[in-house]
Amino acid sequence: MKSYAYFPGCSMDSTAVTYKKSFEYIAEKIGLGLKEIPDWSCCGSTAAHTKNEMMALSLAARNIAIAEEKLPGLDIVTPCAACFSRLRYANWAARKDETIRKEIQSVIAMEYQAKPEILNFLDLFSEPEIREKITSGVKRSLKGMKVACYYGCLMSRPREVTGETDPENPMKMDEIISLTGAEPVVWDYKTECCGASHQVDAPEAARDLIDRIFRNAKANHADAIVTACPLCNMNLDMREAEINKNFGRKYNIPVFQFTELIAVAMGAGAAECGIHQHFFPAFDLINETLKQNREAEEKLPAAPLTEDPLKSGPVIIGKAGK
Amino acid sequence: MARIGVFICHCGTNIASVVDVEKVAQAAKSMPGVAFATDYKYMCSEPGQAMIKQAIEEHHLDRIVIGSCSPRMHELTFRKMLKGTSVNPYMLEIANLREQCAWVHTDRVKATEKAINLVRMSVAKVGNNKPLHTSMIPITKKALVIGGGIAGIQAALDIADCGFDVTIVEKEPSIGGHMVMLDKTFPTMDCSVCISTPKMVDAGAHPNITLKTYCEVESVSGYIGNFEVTIKEKTKYVNHDLCTGCGLCQTKCPTKVISEFNQGMSKRPAIYIPFAQAVPSKPVIDENACLKLTKDKCGICEKICPLGAINYKDEIRYTKEQFGAIVVATGYELADWKKMYPEYGGGRYEDVITGLQFERLVNASGPTEGHIVRPSDGKEPKDVVIVKCVGSRDPKKGKSYCSRACCMYSAKHAHQILDKIPGSRVYIFYMDVRTPGKGYEEFYDNTRRDGAQYIRGRVSKIYKEDDKLIVKGEDSLLGRPVTVEADMVILATAMEPAPKIEEVVQKLGISMDKDKWIQEAHPKLRPVETQSAGIFLCGTCQGPKDIPDTVAQASAAAAKVAAILCHDEMETSPMISSVDQTKCSGCGFCVPTCPYKAISLVEVPGRDGNRKVTKTVAQVNEGLCQGCGCCNAACRTGCIDLKGFTNDQILKEVDALCL
Amino acid sequence: MEKILNREEGRFLADRIAKEADVKLYECYQCGKCSAGCPMAGSFDLMPRQIVHLMHLGDMDSVMKSKSIWLCASCHTCVERCPHDIDIPTLMEKSRMEAQKRGICAVRNVKLFNDIFTETIRGFGKSQEVILEGAYNVTSGRLLQDMANVPAMLQKEIVRPELNSVKDRDHIRDIMNKCEKGGAVR
Numbered sequence A: 001m002k003s004y005a006y007f008p009g010c011s012m013d014s015t016a017v018t019y020k021k022s023f024e025y026i027a028e029k030i031g032l033g034l035k036e037i038p039d040w041s042c043c044g045s046t047a048a049h050t051k052n053e054m055m056a057l058s059l060a061a062r063n064i065a066i067a068e069e070k071l072p073g074l075d076i077v078t079p080c081a082a083c084f085s086r087l088r089y090a091n092w093a094a095r096k097d098e099t100i101r102k103e104i105q106s107v108i109a110m111e112y113q114a115k116p117e118i119l120n121f122l123d124l125f126s127e128p129e130i131r132e133k134i135t136s137g138v139k140r141s142l143k144g145m146k147v148a149c150y151y152g153c154l155m156s157r158p159r160e161v162t163g164e165t166d167p168e169n170p171m172k173m174d175e176i177i178s179l180t181g182a183e184p185v186v187w188d189y190k191t192e193c194c195g196a197s198h199q200v201d202a203p204e205a206a207r208d209l210i211d212r213i214f215r216n217a218k219a220n221h222a223d224a225i226v227t228a229c230p231l232c233n234m235n236l237d238m239r240e241a242e243i244n245k246n247f248g249r250k251y252n253i254p255v256f257q258f259t260e261l262i263a264v265a266m267g268a269g270a271a272e273c274g275i276h277q278h279f280f281p282a283f284d285l286i287n288e289t290l291k292q293n294r295e296a297e298e299k300l301p302a303a304p305l306t307e308d309p310l311k312s313g314p315v316i317i318g319k320a321g322k
Numbered sequence B: 001m002a003r004i005g006v007f008i009c010h011c012g013t014n015i016a017s018v019v020d021v022e023k024v025a026q027a028a029k030s031m032p033g034v035a036f037a038t039d040y041k042y043m044c045s046e047p048g049q050a051m052i053k054q055a056i057e058e059h060h061l062d063r064i065v066i067g068s069c070s071p072r073m074h075e076l077t078f079r080k081m082l083k084g085t086s087v088n089p090y091m092l093e094i095a096n097l098r099e100q101c102a103w104v105h106t107d108r109v110k111a112t113e114k115a116i117n118l119v120r121m122s123v124a125k126v127g128n129n130k131p132l133h134t135s136m137i138p139i140t141k142k143a144l145v146i147g148g149g150i151a152g153i154q155a156a157l158d159i160a161d162c163g164f165d166v167t168i169v170e171k172e173p174s175i176g177g178h179m180v181m182l183d184k185t186f187p188t189m190d191c192s193v194c195i196s197t198p199k200m201v202d203a204g205a206h207p208n209i210t211l212k213t214y215c216e217v218e219s220v221s222g223y224i225g226n227f228e229v230t231i232k233e234k235t236k237y238v239n240h241d242l243c244t245g246c247g248l249c250q251t252k253c254p255t256k257v258i259s260e261f262n263q264g265m266s267k268r269p270a271i272y273i274p275f276a277q278a279v280p281s282k283p284v285i286d287e288n289a290c291l292k293l294t295k296d297k298c299g300i301c302e303k304i305c306p307l308g309a310i311n312y313k314d315e316i317r318y319t320k321e322q323f324g325a326i327v328v329a330t331g332y333e334l335a336d337w338k339k340m341y342p343e344y345g346g347g348r349y350e351d352v353i354t355g356l357q358f359e360r361l362v363n364a365s366g367p368t369e370g371h372i373v374r375p376s377d378g379k380e381p382k383d384v385v386i387v388k389c390v391g392s393r394d395p396k397k398g399k400s401y402c403s404r405a406c407c408m409y410s411a412k413h414a415h416q417i418l419d420k421i422p423g424s425r426v427y428i429f430y431m432d433v434r435t436p437g438k439g440y441e442e443f444y445d446n447t448r449r450d451g452a453q454y455i456r457g458r459v460s461k462i463y464k465e466d467d468k469l470i471v472k473g474e475d476s477l478l479g480r481p482v483t484v485e486a487d488m489v490i491l492a493t494a495m496e497p498a499p500k501i502e503e504v505v506q507k508l509g510i511s512m513d514k515d516k517w518i519q520e521a522h523p524k525l526r527p528v529e530t531q532s533a534g535i536f537l538c539g540t541c542q543g544p545k546d547i548p549d550t551v552a553q554a555s556a557a558a559a560k561v562a563a564i565l566c567h568d569e570m571e572t573s574p575m576i577s578s579v580d581q582t583k584c585s586g587c588g589f590c591v592p593t594c595p596y597k598a599i600s601l602v603e604v605p606g607r608d609g610n611r612k613v614t615k616t617v618a619q620v621n622e623g624l625c626q627g628c629g630c631c632n633a634a635c636r637t638g639c640i641d642l643k644g645f646t647n648d649q650i651l652k653e654v655d656a657l658c659l
Numbered sequence C: 001m002e003k004i005l006n007r008e009e010g011r012f013l014a015d016r017i018a019k020e021a022d023v024k025l026y027e028c029y030q031c032g033k034c035s036a037g038c039p040m041a042g043s044f045d046l047m048p049r050q051i052v053h054l055m056h057l058g059d060m061d062s063v064m065k066s067k068s069i070w071l072c073a074s075c076h077t078c079v080e081r082c083p084h085d086i087d088i089p090t091l092m093e094k095s096r097m098e099a100q101k102r103g104i105c106a107v108r109n110v111k112l113f114n115d116i117f118t119e120t121i122r123g124f125g126k127s128q129e130v131i132l133e134g135a136y137n138v139t140s141g142r143l144l145q146d147m148a149n150v151p152a153m154l155q156k157e158i159v160r161p162e163l164n165s166v167k168d169r170d171h172i173r174d175i176m177n178k179c180e181k182g183g184a185v186r
Helices: A017-030 A045-051 A053-070 A081-096 A098-108 A121-126 A128-137 A172-178 A203-219 A230-247 A258-265 A283-298 B021-029 B046-059 B071-083 B108-126 B150-161 B192-205 B248-252 B291-295 B300-304 B355-362 B406-420 B440-450 B501-508 B547-565 B630-634 B647-658 C011-020 C033-037 C048-057 C060-064 C077-081 C088-101 C108-124 C129-140 C147-155 C169-181
Strands: A004-006 A034-036 A076-078 A118-120 A146-149 A224-227 A255-257 B004-009 B034-040 B063-068 B092-096 B136-138 B142-146 B165-170 B209-213 B215-223 B226-233 B256-258 B267-269 B317-323 B325-328 B332-334 B352-354 B383-390 B425-430 B453-456 B461-465 B468-475 B480-486 B488-493 B495-497 B535-537 B569-571 B577-579 B599-608 B611-620 B640-642
Touching: A017 A128, A017 A230, A017 A255, A017 A258, A045 A053, A045 A081, A045 C088, A045 C108, A053 A076, A053 A081, A053 A098, A053 C169, A076 A081, A076 A121, A081 A098, A081 A118, A081 A230, A098 C169, A118 A121, A121 A128, A121 A172, A121 A258, A146 A172, A172 A258, A203 A224, A203 A230, A203 B461, A224 A230, A224 A258, A230 A255, A255 A258, B004 B021, B004 B046, B004 B108, B021 B034, B021 B063, B021 B108, B034 B046, B046 B063, B046 B071, B063 B071, B063 B108, B071 B092, B092 B108, B108 B647, B142 B150, B142 B317, B142 B547, B150 B165, B150 B192, B150 B209, B150 B325, B150 B547, B165 B215, B192 B209, B215 B501, B226 B325, B248 B300, B325 B501, B325 B547, B352 B355, B355 B406, B355 B488, B383 B406, B383 B468, B383 B480, B406 B425, B406 B440, B406 B488, B425 B468, B453 B468, B468 B488, B468 C033, B480 C033, B535 B547, B577 B611, B630 B640, C011 C048, C011 C060, C011 C088, C033 C048, C033 C077, C048 C060, C048 C088, C060 C088, C077 C088, C108 C129, C108 C169
Parallel strands: A004 A034, A004 A076, A076 A118, A146 A224, A224 A255, B004 B034, B004 B063, B063 B092, B142 B165, B142 B325, B165 B209, B325 B535, B352 B488, B383 B425, B383 B488, B425 B453
Antiparallel strands: B136 B569, B215 B226, B226 B317, B256 B267, B332 B495, B461 B468, B468 B480, B577 B640, B599 B611
16 A cells, blocks of 8 residues: 655644544554654644744645655655645645745755645545455444535645645545445535634624534534544534534534544444533534434344444443433 | 838827837938928828829839738738738838737837838848738638527528529528527517528528538638638438428327427426427427337337438438538527536525526427516426626636626516516516617616616625525625525526637637637627638627627628629639749658648659659649748758748848837 | 825835736626636625735735735636636736735734644644634634634544654755745745
């Protein structure tokens, strides 16, 4: 299998526990080997480029430069939309303008060629080889579970940086998630901003953005929202209950990382993919879906389940709907 | 010894503001062969021309150089002037001091120097000009109109009324085009069908008009006065000579496909007359949908046709005809907004429709018999949003131009909704309201009086939540984002040239602009002519326009055609190629380069030393040659010369500049 | 205060920013599609469209004093849909940097958060969500913000008490110092 340089990003290393666990579960099952960039550092995130453009480019480029030196020839894959965006920006700016590339080189005091392609996890999971392994590794279906795939802005726009050809209606995650049997809904907030960068410093302005995403997901009959980014996920998951309280809503829409659903479909128990570590309870929806599908399938003797769903799941804190 | 007169035009301030015209005239006086030189404010004007004529007499001039605008603009004017003098009209050269000098430079000293050089080149060239004489060719007194929409119909009727034969070639099964799809026409609210179908019937019944529906132009050769056109008749699978148009076949056909005429909002059978008022009112079989033709099943229409008019073995037929002039009236299509605007749902929502779909909805002969209802659930919409400039004035996603008719038809749509649905509300998102037509501004006023809300701003997103279409815009007059929860959205989508326009243009040898609209010869002074003589245009193939403008242009094109066909013969340009057959090696390189098929190889008697031999040489058909000069450039021995642009003349120009 | 258009002094700055952003300000015909699709526009004091117009008029003063340049989330929805491809996020970003240089800031907390964020990167080489939120709450005076989530975070092991940091922290510090010395913006 093709190997990649891996840039986990700060969140994957801290708050994105469910993303990390579920991804590691899948990686082990399908034999995916990623080579972590040695001594990687923060991509600069949303803060650096609000202050200083060269700093934003250089902080990101440092990691690409290390990869070029230590992991030559490998493309870089990152699970975080913000990291993806910042690393891509650095490469894009350096490729567009040779003087910028040289300036970055002198700032980071390293050779920097802007050579490796930067991929996000959706790109990675869209690779035919990986898709095939997942398809053959899926043991149980999430059929009947309607999900709204949320891509956010940073993986989509600006298109000249992200390479996304349809930033209004991307389809990669929809296609990947279909492998689990879950049913992606057609909805209209796939790439509307969730305001993550302003949820701390301007919450009065930014909470509304979250509300609108949930509202549209609900209007299109989604049971859950699926993300592919630690920041998008945490922003939506952590604040759903607060939105319900402060905006008088009754959303009951767990927010998953797409890797969690794949892991579950491949047989992972709750502890193995972090279903129990959500802010907004997510266990019941998964459990109910699996139960219904098992009941439906058991009527067909040809395809019994080999494993009790979530048998290894620990006690869940806070059930959905309470 | 040549006696050359040089006349430098100021062109008002167009040339004189950048070029020191007096200095140019002064410099010309010392150029070889120049007997007289002067400058004047407007050389093309009556007194300007009189001055040239006077100078010819006084100074015994035998050739003329005029430093003025492009020869494309006024060469013909000055040639006509010379007809009344002792100077042959082809002993004239134009130095282009406007487009190629004054308009593109700012440095007065350098521009003046360049102008002097341009004049010097023309003086050198005109010294080698020879008098040329036109000849006469007969004219085929028959016109071809390509496209049977309102433009083509009007042009054909006007030409036919002048007493000339006209053939209309229409690619669809019926003439009528887009106008017959419309409900009412602004600003008078005339019923579109009521005013266009009589014209269709007239065209169908006119003794001088031949309708060739379901046909396309396959190829065109020849030239003004004598075009030879091959017309392709597509397979109708119905013998229209036998068919009476009883319509029985239509009612029994089991296959149903999307109706093009109803803009996808209803179904039609595989054998179909596109609409009730079609001319001719006879069906064709859609070969992609017909069960008999695709799967060799069914065959019901053949069985029930009382006249035996159905012919499943029909074949494409080609016919060749001669025409003296051609009118292009190929019209427009609406741009496919679904690909351009994913943010408007990209076609996911049935209740987001185009203006043309609304025309069918509100039309009494449309799929809902004129009831305005939502295509998704048949409910009457209460809140309707109209979005203008969808695809127009959007250089990134669509077209940079304004589609011209949308402001008015959107006002009309608003008026119709408010009139037909009591208690309805209409919101029109606009960037500018453009109403430059007679009675148009008043119509817009009335629409606002009817209750239409005009919101200044472009819509950013349309999506569905529950039963409503959420339309997000900005009220840019308030500087505030606004949302409308609508039941239906009508998009005023951009017009674009009909599909296959490139093919038509290529076959006719005419040109298009950057947006593929057909290029007129001059935007102001030759608006219905193309660059090719004898080929005219009218209607929306030239650019977006409304019905009044289209019809006016159609009549204008008809007048231009009549002005050709009323003559029995016409003058040809003498500036054509000629072969010096003594030097020609007969290599034949020139033959395929000629776009007009005017060159052929012939055998002529020649001499090899003392021996008499037959040799192969190129020969130019003077009737076909258009003087483009391709053969001239291709000729390896240099034996082909373009009269008026001989190799010698051009080299003299080069020498004058470089030596 | 009355604005006298022909006396606007920000034209030079506006033109420079526009040039750096590869934007032709005259191309904007004020259609408002940017503002209509902007997720943050509800909280803006100047619509994105108005920012472009003010820059075109040379009124950088109003632009730099606005809240909008601080609240822009850089989501790029505006430019994606703009008929003239006007890169508003970059205009916003560069105006924000210019405002910052002049000590102008209409939304203090945004700047504060970014400052703390940058300092944690300078200190550790990686972002530290706990320190970030904590330091922000203390300095902004919003002590209880998001604190309701802390017990859940600890209980569900979403955050751990230990800190991540880069080994070669000097390198990060070097990079950041160099950029700041180099006149901040490009």
